Amino acid sequence: MQYRELSTPVLTVDLDALERNLGRVADLCRRQGVGLRPHTKTHKSVEVSRLQLAQGAVGLTVAKVGEAEVMADAGFDDILVAFPIMGAEKLRRLATIARARRLLVSLDSESAAQQLSLAAAAQNVTIGVLVEFDAGGRRCGLDPGPDLVVLAKAIEKLPGLKFRGLMSYFGNVWGTPEQRRAEAEHVAELVTRALAAFRAEQMPVEIVSGGSTPSAEFAHLIPGLTEIRPGTYAYNDLNTYYQGACSFEDCAVRVVATVVSTAVPGRAIIDAGSKTLTSDLLGSGPKSGYGYIVEAPDVPIIKLNEEHGYLDITQTQHRFHVGDVVTVIPNHVCVTVNMHDEIVTLRQGEAVGCWKVAARGKVR
Ligand SMILES: Cc1ncc(COP(=O)(O)O)c(C=O)c1O
Structure with missing residues (x-):
């Protein structure tokens, strides 16, 4: 069946684009000499995790215990819960x-470490533990200094825990390629400072x-x-596109709507509103609109109700008719995926399968 014949609204993934994205970043990591521990928050799928591990990922990242359970039940090992x-x-x-x-598990307080230690010791x-440091994102x-060593030493004394190293999210590396490079150089200084504090105490990280x-x-x-945790790279989205970090062809996930x-x-109204696309606005590029309509790039999605997407068709030559099918590249793919139970897999526009979004909605 062609994607245009699917019952809408429906989340789809182009397998050729997905495979290209996974391969590109796996290669990038190999060339840069860092491990890849992809964040599964983007796809929340056992099938994509399997592909990532087959490409050489050193393990997986999740944010929630429920997500870790899904990935552990699927048989995957070496899982980082990157959330206190x-x-x-x-x-x-x-x-x-x-x-x-x-x-x-990553954390940044002795209190979180103590509670984790009690739970670990109770089950023997x-x-x-990775101690989280702030690389400039202020989340x-x-x-990044002696405070990290103090917490690492406290962790070493707690039963059931082993200090393994450091963790940070580089969410502040954002914007144009030039802005991102400059911020990455700033992050490099902070990481160097953090590691110097451990060297001064002869404590291995x-x-x-x-x-x-x-x-x-x-x-x-x-x-x-030693490793990086990209998540969005598997599917990509408009936020990634507007930072010049992917092309439209690399945006593997699209919402098909009618x-x-x-x-x-x-106005033209589509059957994809906030329950399908989410209300996340763009954090890059024009910072407006709720997605990119592939068939009519000059038509903004100006407003969403739960089930209705409002297209402003006053400035376009494109003619919209009731029953037309459109494809939307989401602003922020991770949250869009979380709205859907399943994702239809496509090869050259033909539906070839369907994957469960197995870790969707696992907020605890
Ligand atoms: C702790 C952590 N690691 C990694 C990522 C992945 O970042 P991205 O989605 O830009 O690939 C995120 C994203 O929110 C995160 O919070």
């Missing part, structure tokens, strides 16, 4: 995973985990980095 996990119920589940899988397991993470999609090509500028009304002059 709090609360007895989630910590107990985390320790249960560690009974059968190598697990890493050892959980690896989580300690200042086995893993230095960093990265994101827009910073992936600059990993070689950051001395001491024009359901043209009754109001100057």
Whole structure:
């Protein structure tokens, strides 16, 4: 069946583009001499994780315990939970995973480490810990200096935990290629400062985990980095495109939607609203609109209701008719994927399969 005949709205992935994206970043990592631990938050899919590991990924990254459970149940090992996990119920589940899988958890406080230690010790397991530092994004993470060593030493004293290294998210490496390179150079200084604090105490740091999609090509500028965790690169999206970090052809995921009304002059309405595309605005490029319509690039999606997408057709030569099918490249693909139970796989426009978005909605 051709994608145009699918029941809409529907999430689709072009397998040729996906495979190209996975191969390109796996090669990039090999050339830069860093490991690749892809963040599965983008695809939330067992099938894509399998492809990433087959391309040489050193392990996987997740944000949630529920996501870790999905990937562990699928048989994958060496999973980093790159989020400080709090609360007895989630910590107990985390320790249960560690009974059968190598697990890493990142955190930035002694309080989080103590709670993790209690859960690990209760099930007689050892959980690896990466201490998070702030590489300039001002989200989580300690200042890259002696505070990191203090926390690492405290972790070493806690039962059930092993200090394995450092972790940071380079979300501040964003913008044009020039802006991203300059910020990556700043990150390099901070990583160097963090590692110097450990050297001063003769404390080994086995893993230095960093990265994101827009910073992936600059990993070689950051001395001491052992692995990167891009997620978006598998599917790409408009945010990645407008930073010059991918082409439209690399945007593997598209929402296929149908024009359901043209009754109001100057408007065409599609059956993809905020429950399909999400309300995430662009963080790069024009920073407006809710997606890119491939068939009519000059037509902005100016507003969303839950089920309705509003197209402004006042400035276009393109004629829209009720029943027309359009394809939309999402602004932020990770959250769009999280709205869908399944994703239809395409080869040259032909639907060839369907994957479950197995880790969608796993917010705990
Ligand atoms: C901790 C962490 N690591 C890695 C990533 C992946 O970044 P990107 O989606 O730009 O590839 C994210 C994204 O939010 C993240 O929060």
